[in-house]
Amino acid sequence: MTEPTPAVRAHVGTLRPEDLPAYCYDLAALRDHAAHVRAALPDRVELYYAAKANPEPEILAALRPYVHGYEVSSGGELTHVRKAVPGLPLAFGGPGKTPAELAGALTAGVERFHVESLHELHLLGHLAARHAPGHRVAVLPRVNLPVDDGSLDGVPLAMGGRPAPFGLDPADADEAVRLLADDTYPQLELRGVHAHLASGLAASELLTVAGAVITWATALAARHGVPLPEVVVGGGMAVDYTDPAARFDWTAYGAGLARLTAAHPGLTLRIEPGRALTAYCGWYVTEVLDVKRSHGEEFAVVRGGTHHLRTPATKGHDQPCTVLPTGTPWPHPWPRPAANGDRVTLTGQLCTPKDLLARHVPAAGLRAGDRVAFGMAGAYAWNISHHDFLMHPRPGFHFLGTPEGG
Numbered sequence: 216m217t218e219p220t221p222a223v224r225a226h227v228g229t230l231r232p233e234d235l236p237a238y239c240y241d242l243a244a245l246r247d248h249a250a251h252v253r254a255a256l257p258d259r260v261e262l263y264y265a266a267k268a269n270p271e272p273e274i275l276a277a278l279r280p281y282v283h284g285y286e287v288s289s290g291g292e293l294t295h296v297r298k299a300v301p302g303l304p305l306a307f308g309g310p311g312k313t314p315a316e317l318a319g320a321l322t323a324g325v326e327r328f329h330v331e332s333l334h335e336l337h338l339l340g341h342l343a344a345r346h347a348p349g350h351r352v353a354v355l356p357r358v359n360l361p362v363d364d365g366s367l368d369g370v371p372l373a374m375g376g377r378p379a380p381f382g383l384d385p386a387d388a389d390e391a392v393r394l395l396a397d398d399t400y401p402q403l404e405l406r407g408v409h410a411h412l413a414s415g416l417a418a419s420e421l422l423t424v425a426g427a428v429i430t431w432a433t434a435l436a437a438r439h440g441v442p443l444p445e446v447v448v449g450g451g452m453a454v455d456y457t458d459p460a461a462r463f464d465w466t467a468y469g470a471g472l473a474r475l476t477a478a479h480p481g482l483t484l485r486i487e488p489g490r491a492l493t494a495y496c497g498w499y500v501t502e503v504l505d506v507k508r509s510h511g512e513e514f515a516v517v518r519g520g521t522h523h524l525r526t527p528a529t530k531g532h533d534q535p536c537t538v539l540p541t542g543t544p545w546p547h548p549w550p551r552p553a554a555n556g557d558r559v560t561l562t563g564q565l566c567t568p569k570d571l572l573a574r575h576v577p578a579a580g581l582r583a584g585d586r587v588a589f590g591m592a593g594a595y596a597w598n599i600s601h602h603d604f605l606m607h608p609r610p611g612f613h614f615l616g617t618p619e620g621g
């Protein structure tokens with residue numbers, strides 16, 4: 216369902232045209248969803264939220280009771296998340312960490328470092344002596360594993376299993392473990408192995424990947440005779456924009472993870488979902504400015520566009536949406552623009568044919584002044600958009616319910 220929740224619908228009714236477009240987040244719905252995810256996870260599986268999916272402080276705070284920590288991918292995210300949700304553990308990942316970012320993370324006492332290359336490992340060890348003297352620094356090399364044994368045909372392993380700038384090549388993993396196990400950098404400690412290989416996978420596919428990662432990581436540790444307390448199996452839980460009702464099966468995923476932990480006593484697993492946690496809690500709400508026919512097709516131009524909600528442009532999908540007709544009378548003496556057919560393509564205000572929010576939407580009778588709520592806009596939406604292109608005003612932001620609930 217991408218229908219706006221009753222709370223969002225009621226709130227939109229209070230907004231004036233000049234308050235639009237607006238992002239409306241239902242924090243109570245987010246908390247319910249996060250509670251469901253957390254309840255599905257067995258013991259010895261930790262849940263970290265990948266902050267890059269949506270780092271709004273209210274979102275981070277609403278998730279706080281349900282997560283064990285947060286995964287941050289830059290020095291900027293690190294500072295921001297520490298401030299928004301102080302006291303919870305952070306894992307610092309992402310390619311191309313600068314010396315200044317690593318030094319800042321060491322000074323901030325970040326709980327875990329996901330190291331992406333041998334160079335980065337050396338740099339971290341070198342900086343630790345100066346910026347965190349006397350402290351143990353927990354390191355999890357991120358490895359780009361070849362997990363595709365044929366059982367994952369057609370699955371988009373976008374982040375790994377093939378040439379990619381992410382993580383260490385498996386051929387470099389032994390060198391990384393050697394550097395962590397010997398006395399080269401006495402402060403650094405091998406805490407585990409990290410892999411985030413795919414995105415958009417169903418529970419069964421993601422479990423196949425997780426099993427392969429664990430098998431590979433335990434063999435690596437055994438080869439070096441070192442303990443392996445943790446394995447991170449990444450995020451990437453599927454969010455289907457073409458079928459909003461089809462949700463990732465957290466119950467099946469949790470049951471599968473329980474089988475994996477049972478087979479590896481003493482091992483803690485960590486998952487770090489982003490999109491599948493927050494996508495469903497946000498709506499981008501706007502109004503129809505104009506409706507017109509062009510060479511046989513009908514278009515509605517809405518206030519705002521992909522400079523606020525870039526998700527459909529980057530993913531190449533039609534953003535699921537709901538029309539909210541308004542009873543407001545037309546204030547002008549000329550005819551009110553309205554759709555004649557039953558399919559309308561919704562576009563924004565940008566002077567580019569790429570500003571497509573949703574194509575051929577069933578929206579018979581759509582009129583200027585009607586409102587449209589684009590759903591599944593709670594992740595990789597506002598924060599990945601090119602806000603300043605064309606210099607239109609920014610949307611409003613409305614967080615419904617309190618982050619703490621109640």
Ligand SMILES: *Cc1c(COP(=O)(O)O)cnc(C)c1O
Nearest residue numbers: 265411414450451452488489490
């Ligand atoms: C982006 C990212 C995630 C989250 O991915 P989703 O597809 O949003 O679940 C997790 N781990 C790493 C390392 C990432 O880069």
